[in-house]
Amino acid sequence: MGRPRTPILSREGIRATALTLVDRDGLEGLSMRKLAQELDVQAASLYSHYRTKDELLIDIADEVTLSIDVSGFETGGWRHGLTVWARSYRAALAAHPNLVPFIAAGPGRREEALRRADAVHGGLVAAGWPPRYATLIGASTKYLVVGAAMNSFARGFDDDVRVYRDRYPNLSQAHRLSEHAAEIDEASFELALSSFLDGLSNVYSREAVSDR
Structure with a gap:
Protein backbone atom coordinates (compact mmCIF):
# COMPACT_ATOMS: atom_id res chain seq x y z
CA MET A 1 0.00 0.00 0.00
CA THR A 52 -13.42 25.93 17.11
CA LYS A 53 -10.07 27.09 18.42
CA ASP A 54 -11.59 27.61 21.86
CA GLU A 55 -12.79 24.01 21.94
CA LEU A 56 -9.24 22.91 21.12
CA LEU A 57 -7.76 25.19 23.78
CA ILE A 58 -10.15 23.79 26.40
CA ASP A 59 -8.90 20.28 25.71
CA ILE A 60 -5.27 21.45 25.79
CA ALA A 61 -5.86 23.26 29.09
CA ASP A 62 -7.45 20.16 30.60
CA GLU A 63 -4.50 18.04 29.49
CA VAL A 64 -1.89 20.49 30.81
CA THR A 65 -3.61 20.82 34.19
CA LEU A 66 -4.22 17.11 34.81
CA SER A 67 -1.20 17.05 37.13
CA ILE A 68 -2.67 19.66 39.48
CA ASP A 69 -3.15 17.82 42.76
CA VAL A 70 -6.07 18.58 45.07
CA SER A 71 -5.88 15.32 47.00
CA GLY A 72 -4.01 16.97 49.88
CA PHE A 73 -7.26 18.08 51.44
CA GLU A 74 -8.19 14.42 51.89
CA THR A 75 -4.84 13.31 53.33
CA GLY A 76 -4.09 16.28 55.56
CA GLY A 77 -5.39 19.56 56.95
CA TRP A 78 -6.35 22.65 55.00
CA ARG A 79 -2.79 24.01 55.07
CA HIS A 80 -1.40 20.78 53.61
CA GLY A 81 -4.15 20.76 51.00
CA LEU A 82 -3.37 24.31 49.90
CA THR A 83 0.37 23.61 49.80
CA VAL A 84 0.02 20.56 47.58
CA TRP A 85 -2.49 22.31 45.35
CA ALA A 86 -0.45 25.52 44.98
CA ARG A 87 2.85 23.78 44.22
CA SER A 88 1.38 21.44 41.63
CA TYR A 89 -0.70 24.27 40.16
CA ARG A 90 2.36 26.46 39.69
CA ALA A 91 4.39 23.61 38.19
CA ALA A 92 1.68 22.85 35.64
CA LEU A 93 1.32 26.48 34.58
CA ALA A 94 5.03 27.27 34.59
CA ALA A 95 5.64 24.47 32.10
CA HIS A 96 3.52 26.35 29.54
CA PRO A 97 3.47 30.05 30.53
CA ASN A 98 2.02 31.20 27.21
CA LEU A 99 -1.11 29.17 27.95
CA VAL A 100 -1.60 30.73 31.39
CA PRO A 101 -3.91 33.60 30.28
CA PHE A 102 -6.37 31.09 28.83
CA ILE A 103 -6.27 28.79 31.86
CA ALA A 104 -6.37 31.68 34.33
CA ALA A 105 -9.47 33.18 32.72
CA GLY A 106 -11.54 30.78 34.83
CA PRO A 107 -12.98 27.29 34.79
CA GLY A 108 -16.06 28.25 32.77
CA ARG A 109 -17.61 24.87 32.04
CA ARG A 110 -14.37 22.94 31.94
CA GLU A 111 -15.09 19.72 33.81
CA GLU A 112 -11.60 19.13 35.20
CA ALA A 113 -11.23 22.72 36.40
CA LEU A 114 -14.64 22.66 38.07
CA ARG A 115 -13.82 19.35 39.74
CA ARG A 116 -10.66 20.84 41.25
CA ALA A 117 -12.44 24.03 42.32
CA ASP A 118 -15.11 21.93 44.01
CA ALA A 119 -12.48 19.85 45.83
CA VAL A 120 -10.61 22.93 47.05
CA HIS A 121 -13.73 24.73 48.22
CA GLY A 122 -15.12 21.60 49.84
CA GLY A 123 -11.84 20.81 51.55
CA LEU A 124 -11.60 24.28 53.06
CA VAL A 125 -15.20 24.31 54.26
CA ALA A 126 -14.83 20.81 55.73
CA ALA A 127 -11.77 22.08 57.64
CA GLY A 128 -13.86 24.79 59.28
CA TRP A 129 -13.47 27.76 56.96
CA PRO A 130 -16.72 29.67 56.32
CA PRO A 131 -17.77 29.42 52.65
CA ARG A 132 -16.99 33.09 52.00
CA TYR A 133 -13.44 32.65 53.25
CA ALA A 134 -13.07 29.45 51.23
CA THR A 135 -13.92 31.42 48.10
CA LEU A 136 -11.49 34.22 48.99
CA ILE A 137 -8.70 31.75 49.78
CA GLY A 138 -9.19 29.94 46.48
CA ALA A 139 -9.01 33.24 44.61
CA SER A 140 -5.98 34.47 46.58
CA THR A 141 -4.09 31.24 45.96
CA LYS A 142 -4.83 31.55 42.26
CA TYR A 143 -3.46 35.11 42.20
CA LEU A 144 -0.26 33.94 43.88
CA VAL A 145 0.22 30.95 41.60
CA VAL A 146 -0.62 32.65 38.31
CA GLY A 147 1.73 35.53 39.02
CA ALA A 148 4.54 33.16 39.89
CA ALA A 149 3.93 31.02 36.80
CA MET A 150 3.77 33.88 34.29
CA ASN A 151 6.70 35.98 35.42
CA SER A 152 10.31 35.58 36.46
CA PHE A 153 11.59 38.30 38.76
CA ALA A 154 15.22 37.33 38.30
CA ARG A 155 15.14 37.10 34.50
CA GLY A 156 13.87 40.65 34.34
CA PHE A 157 17.34 42.00 35.10
CA ASP A 158 20.02 42.55 32.49
CA ASP A 159 23.23 40.58 32.93
CA ASP A 160 25.40 43.57 31.97
CA VAL A 161 26.92 45.04 35.16
CA ARG A 162 27.30 48.42 33.42
CA VAL A 163 23.53 48.89 33.49
CA TYR A 164 23.57 49.17 37.29
CA ARG A 165 27.05 50.42 38.17
CA ASP A 166 27.23 53.95 39.54
CA ARG A 167 23.58 54.90 38.92
CA TYR A 168 22.00 52.08 40.97
CA PRO A 169 24.42 51.24 43.79
CA ASN A 170 21.87 49.15 45.68
CA LEU A 171 21.54 46.90 42.62
CA SER A 172 25.25 46.28 42.19
CA GLN A 173 24.70 42.51 42.09
CA ALA A 174 21.54 42.60 39.96
CA HIS A 175 23.44 41.49 36.86
CA ARG A 176 23.92 38.09 38.51
CA LEU A 177 20.23 37.45 39.17
CA SER A 178 19.35 35.96 35.79
CA GLU A 179 22.11 33.40 36.24
CA HIS A 180 20.28 32.03 39.29
CA ALA A 181 16.75 32.68 38.04
CA ALA A 182 15.30 29.22 38.59
CA GLU A 183 16.61 29.05 42.17
CA ILE A 184 15.41 32.58 42.98
CA ASP A 185 11.98 32.06 41.46
CA GLU A 186 11.47 28.79 43.33
CA ALA A 187 12.61 30.24 46.66
CA SER A 188 10.54 33.38 46.14
CA PHE A 189 7.40 31.36 45.47
CA GLU A 190 7.98 29.22 48.55
CA LEU A 191 8.51 32.33 50.68
CA ALA A 192 5.32 33.90 49.37
CA LEU A 193 3.36 30.68 49.85
CA SER A 194 4.56 30.06 53.40
CA SER A 195 3.94 33.70 54.37
CA PHE A 196 0.45 33.49 52.88
CA LEU A 197 -0.29 30.30 54.79
CA ASP A 198 1.08 31.74 58.03
CA GLY A 199 -1.22 34.72 57.59
CA LEU A 200 -4.17 32.43 56.93
CA SER A 201 -3.39 30.48 60.09
CA ASN A 202 -3.88 33.67 62.09
CA VAL A 203 -7.18 34.33 60.35
CA TYR A 204 -8.25 30.71 60.90
CA SER A 205 -7.73 30.89 64.63
CA ARG A 206 -9.86 34.04 64.75
CA GLU A 207 -12.57 33.38 62.19
CA ALA A 208 -12.84 29.76 61.12
CA VAL A 209 -12.76 27.93 64.44
CA SER A 210 -15.43 30.17 65.96
CA ASP A 211 -17.73 29.41 63.02
CA ARG A 212 -17.60 25.63 63.31
Missing part, protein backbone atom coordinates in the same frame (compact mmCIF):
# COMPACT_ATOMS: atom_id res chain seq x y z
CA GLY A 2 1.21 3.48 -0.81
CA ARG A 3 1.45 6.23 1.75
CA PRO A 4 -1.73 8.24 2.22
CA ARG A 5 -1.50 11.65 0.57
CA THR A 6 -3.06 13.36 3.59
CA PRO A 7 -1.49 12.84 7.02
CA ILE A 8 -3.70 10.90 9.40
CA LEU A 9 -4.98 13.27 12.08
CA SER A 10 -5.83 12.47 15.67
CA ARG A 11 -7.09 14.69 18.44
CA GLU A 12 -3.95 13.87 20.45
CA GLY A 13 -1.68 14.89 17.58
CA ILE A 14 -3.62 18.07 16.97
CA ARG A 15 -3.38 19.03 20.64
CA ALA A 16 0.35 18.31 20.79
CA THR A 17 1.10 20.43 17.73
CA ALA A 18 -1.18 23.23 18.90
CA LEU A 19 0.56 23.33 22.29
CA THR A 20 3.93 23.48 20.56
CA LEU A 21 2.68 26.50 18.60
CA VAL A 22 1.43 28.21 21.76
CA ASP A 23 4.71 27.51 23.58
CA ARG A 24 6.66 28.95 20.65
CA ASP A 25 4.48 31.82 19.42
CA GLY A 26 2.02 32.56 22.23
CA LEU A 27 -1.75 32.30 22.22
CA GLU A 28 -2.00 34.90 19.47
CA GLY A 29 0.24 32.70 17.34
CA LEU A 30 -2.28 29.87 17.29
CA SER A 31 -4.91 29.79 14.57
CA MET A 32 -6.56 26.89 12.83
CA ARG A 33 -4.88 28.00 9.60
CA LYS A 34 -1.40 28.03 11.14
CA LEU A 35 -2.08 24.75 12.89
CA ALA A 36 -3.12 23.16 9.59
CA GLN A 37 0.12 24.37 8.01
CA GLU A 38 2.16 22.83 10.82
CA LEU A 39 0.32 19.54 10.34
CA ASP A 40 0.57 19.75 6.54
CA VAL A 41 -3.21 19.44 6.08
CA GLN A 42 -6.06 21.63 4.96
CA ALA A 43 -7.67 23.71 7.70
CA ALA A 44 -11.05 22.16 6.90
CA SER A 45 -9.78 18.75 7.98
CA LEU A 46 -9.22 20.04 11.52
CA TYR A 47 -12.86 20.92 12.01
CA SER A 48 -13.97 17.31 12.02
CA HIS A 49 -11.94 16.97 15.22
CA TYR A 50 -12.37 20.44 16.77
CA ARG A 51 -15.15 22.80 15.75
Whole structure:
Protein backbone atom coordinates (compact mmCIF):
# COMPACT_ATOMS: atom_id res chain seq x y z
CA MET A 1 0.00 0.00 0.00
CA GLY A 2 1.21 3.48 -0.81
CA ARG A 3 1.45 6.23 1.75
CA PRO A 4 -1.73 8.24 2.22
CA ARG A 5 -1.50 11.65 0.57
CA THR A 6 -3.06 13.36 3.59
CA PRO A 7 -1.49 12.84 7.02
CA ILE A 8 -3.70 10.90 9.40
CA LEU A 9 -4.98 13.27 12.08
CA SER A 10 -5.83 12.47 15.67
CA ARG A 11 -7.09 14.69 18.44
CA GLU A 12 -3.95 13.87 20.45
CA GLY A 13 -1.68 14.89 17.58
CA ILE A 14 -3.62 18.07 16.97
CA ARG A 15 -3.38 19.03 20.64
CA ALA A 16 0.35 18.31 20.79
CA THR A 17 1.10 20.43 17.73
CA ALA A 18 -1.18 23.23 18.90
CA LEU A 19 0.56 23.33 22.29
CA THR A 20 3.93 23.48 20.56
CA LEU A 21 2.68 26.50 18.60
CA VAL A 22 1.43 28.21 21.76
CA ASP A 23 4.71 27.51 23.58
CA ARG A 24 6.66 28.95 20.65
CA ASP A 25 4.48 31.82 19.42
CA GLY A 26 2.02 32.56 22.23
CA LEU A 27 -1.75 32.30 22.22
CA GLU A 28 -2.00 34.90 19.47
CA GLY A 29 0.24 32.70 17.34
CA LEU A 30 -2.28 29.87 17.29
CA SER A 31 -4.91 29.79 14.57
CA MET A 32 -6.56 26.89 12.83
CA ARG A 33 -4.88 28.00 9.60
CA LYS A 34 -1.40 28.03 11.14
CA LEU A 35 -2.08 24.75 12.89
CA ALA A 36 -3.12 23.16 9.59
CA GLN A 37 0.12 24.37 8.01
CA GLU A 38 2.16 22.83 10.82
CA LEU A 39 0.32 19.54 10.34
CA ASP A 40 0.57 19.75 6.54
CA VAL A 41 -3.21 19.44 6.08
CA GLN A 42 -6.06 21.63 4.96
CA ALA A 43 -7.67 23.71 7.70
CA ALA A 44 -11.05 22.16 6.90
CA SER A 45 -9.78 18.75 7.98
CA LEU A 46 -9.22 20.04 11.52
CA TYR A 47 -12.86 20.92 12.01
CA SER A 48 -13.97 17.31 12.02
CA HIS A 49 -11.94 16.97 15.22
CA TYR A 50 -12.37 20.44 16.77
CA ARG A 51 -15.15 22.80 15.75
CA THR A 52 -13.42 25.93 17.11
CA LYS A 53 -10.07 27.09 18.42
CA ASP A 54 -11.59 27.61 21.86
CA GLU A 55 -12.79 24.01 21.94
CA LEU A 56 -9.24 22.91 21.12
CA LEU A 57 -7.76 25.19 23.78
CA ILE A 58 -10.15 23.79 26.40
CA ASP A 59 -8.90 20.28 25.71
CA ILE A 60 -5.27 21.45 25.79
CA ALA A 61 -5.86 23.26 29.09
CA ASP A 62 -7.45 20.16 30.60
CA GLU A 63 -4.50 18.04 29.49
CA VAL A 64 -1.89 20.49 30.81
CA THR A 65 -3.61 20.82 34.19
CA LEU A 66 -4.22 17.11 34.81
CA SER A 67 -1.20 17.05 37.13
CA ILE A 68 -2.67 19.66 39.48
CA ASP A 69 -3.15 17.82 42.76
CA VAL A 70 -6.07 18.58 45.07
CA SER A 71 -5.88 15.32 47.00
CA GLY A 72 -4.01 16.97 49.88
CA PHE A 73 -7.26 18.08 51.44
CA GLU A 74 -8.19 14.42 51.89
CA THR A 75 -4.84 13.31 53.33
CA GLY A 76 -4.09 16.28 55.56
CA GLY A 77 -5.39 19.56 56.95
CA TRP A 78 -6.35 22.65 55.00
CA ARG A 79 -2.79 24.01 55.07
CA HIS A 80 -1.40 20.78 53.61
CA GLY A 81 -4.15 20.76 51.00
CA LEU A 82 -3.37 24.31 49.90
CA THR A 83 0.37 23.61 49.80
CA VAL A 84 0.02 20.56 47.58
CA TRP A 85 -2.49 22.31 45.35
CA ALA A 86 -0.45 25.52 44.98
CA ARG A 87 2.85 23.78 44.22
CA SER A 88 1.38 21.44 41.63
CA TYR A 89 -0.70 24.27 40.16
CA ARG A 90 2.36 26.46 39.69
CA ALA A 91 4.39 23.61 38.19
CA ALA A 92 1.68 22.85 35.64
CA LEU A 93 1.32 26.48 34.58
CA ALA A 94 5.03 27.27 34.59
CA ALA A 95 5.64 24.47 32.10
CA HIS A 96 3.52 26.35 29.54
CA PRO A 97 3.47 30.05 30.53
CA ASN A 98 2.02 31.20 27.21
CA LEU A 99 -1.11 29.17 27.95
CA VAL A 100 -1.60 30.73 31.39
CA PRO A 101 -3.91 33.60 30.28
CA PHE A 102 -6.37 31.09 28.83
CA ILE A 103 -6.27 28.79 31.86
CA ALA A 104 -6.37 31.68 34.33
CA ALA A 105 -9.47 33.18 32.72
CA GLY A 106 -11.54 30.78 34.83
CA PRO A 107 -12.98 27.29 34.79
CA GLY A 108 -16.06 28.25 32.77
CA ARG A 109 -17.61 24.87 32.04
CA ARG A 110 -14.37 22.94 31.94
CA GLU A 111 -15.09 19.72 33.81
CA GLU A 112 -11.60 19.13 35.20
CA ALA A 113 -11.23 22.72 36.40
CA LEU A 114 -14.64 22.66 38.07
CA ARG A 115 -13.82 19.35 39.74
CA ARG A 116 -10.66 20.84 41.25
CA ALA A 117 -12.44 24.03 42.32
CA ASP A 118 -15.11 21.93 44.01
CA ALA A 119 -12.48 19.85 45.83
CA VAL A 120 -10.61 22.93 47.05
CA HIS A 121 -13.73 24.73 48.22
CA GLY A 122 -15.12 21.60 49.84
CA GLY A 123 -11.84 20.81 51.55
CA LEU A 124 -11.60 24.28 53.06
CA VAL A 125 -15.20 24.31 54.26
CA ALA A 126 -14.83 20.81 55.73
CA ALA A 127 -11.77 22.08 57.64
CA GLY A 128 -13.86 24.79 59.28
CA TRP A 129 -13.47 27.76 56.96
CA PRO A 130 -16.72 29.67 56.32
CA PRO A 131 -17.77 29.42 52.65
CA ARG A 132 -16.99 33.09 52.00
CA TYR A 133 -13.44 32.65 53.25
CA ALA A 134 -13.07 29.45 51.23
CA THR A 135 -13.92 31.42 48.10
CA LEU A 136 -11.49 34.22 48.99
CA ILE A 137 -8.70 31.75 49.78
CA GLY A 138 -9.19 29.94 46.48
CA ALA A 139 -9.01 33.24 44.61
CA SER A 140 -5.98 34.47 46.58
CA THR A 141 -4.09 31.24 45.96
CA LYS A 142 -4.83 31.55 42.26
CA TYR A 143 -3.46 35.11 42.20
CA LEU A 144 -0.26 33.94 43.88
CA VAL A 145 0.22 30.95 41.60
CA VAL A 146 -0.62 32.65 38.31
CA GLY A 147 1.73 35.53 39.02
CA ALA A 148 4.54 33.16 39.89
CA ALA A 149 3.93 31.02 36.80
CA MET A 150 3.77 33.88 34.29
CA ASN A 151 6.70 35.98 35.42
CA SER A 152 10.31 35.58 36.46
CA PHE A 153 11.59 38.30 38.76
CA ALA A 154 15.22 37.33 38.30
CA ARG A 155 15.14 37.10 34.50
CA GLY A 156 13.87 40.65 34.34
CA PHE A 157 17.34 42.00 35.10
CA ASP A 158 20.02 42.55 32.49
CA ASP A 159 23.23 40.58 32.93
CA ASP A 160 25.40 43.57 31.97
CA VAL A 161 26.92 45.04 35.16
CA ARG A 162 27.30 48.42 33.42
CA VAL A 163 23.53 48.89 33.49
CA TYR A 164 23.57 49.17 37.29
CA ARG A 165 27.05 50.42 38.17
CA ASP A 166 27.23 53.95 39.54
CA ARG A 167 23.58 54.90 38.92
CA TYR A 168 22.00 52.08 40.97
CA PRO A 169 24.42 51.24 43.79
CA ASN A 170 21.87 49.15 45.68
CA LEU A 171 21.54 46.90 42.62
CA SER A 172 25.25 46.28 42.19
CA GLN A 173 24.70 42.51 42.09
CA ALA A 174 21.54 42.60 39.96
CA HIS A 175 23.44 41.49 36.86
CA ARG A 176 23.92 38.09 38.51
CA LEU A 177 20.23 37.45 39.17
CA SER A 178 19.35 35.96 35.79
CA GLU A 179 22.11 33.40 36.24
CA HIS A 180 20.28 32.03 39.29
CA ALA A 181 16.75 32.68 38.04
CA ALA A 182 15.30 29.22 38.59
CA GLU A 183 16.61 29.05 42.17
CA ILE A 184 15.41 32.58 42.98
CA ASP A 185 11.98 32.06 41.46
CA GLU A 186 11.47 28.79 43.33
CA ALA A 187 12.61 30.24 46.66
CA SER A 188 10.54 33.38 46.14
CA PHE A 189 7.40 31.36 45.47
CA GLU A 190 7.98 29.22 48.55
CA LEU A 191 8.51 32.33 50.68
CA ALA A 192 5.32 33.90 49.37
CA LEU A 193 3.36 30.68 49.85
CA SER A 194 4.56 30.06 53.40
CA SER A 195 3.94 33.70 54.37
CA PHE A 196 0.45 33.49 52.88
CA LEU A 197 -0.29 30.30 54.79
CA ASP A 198 1.08 31.74 58.03
CA GLY A 199 -1.22 34.72 57.59
CA LEU A 200 -4.17 32.43 56.93
CA SER A 201 -3.39 30.48 60.09
CA ASN A 202 -3.88 33.67 62.09
CA VAL A 203 -7.18 34.33 60.35
CA TYR A 204 -8.25 30.71 60.90
CA SER A 205 -7.73 30.89 64.63
CA ARG A 206 -9.86 34.04 64.75
CA GLU A 207 -12.57 33.38 62.19
CA ALA A 208 -12.84 29.76 61.12
CA VAL A 209 -12.76 27.93 64.44
CA SER A 210 -15.43 30.17 65.96
CA ASP A 211 -17.73 29.41 63.02
CA ARG A 212 -17.60 25.63 63.31
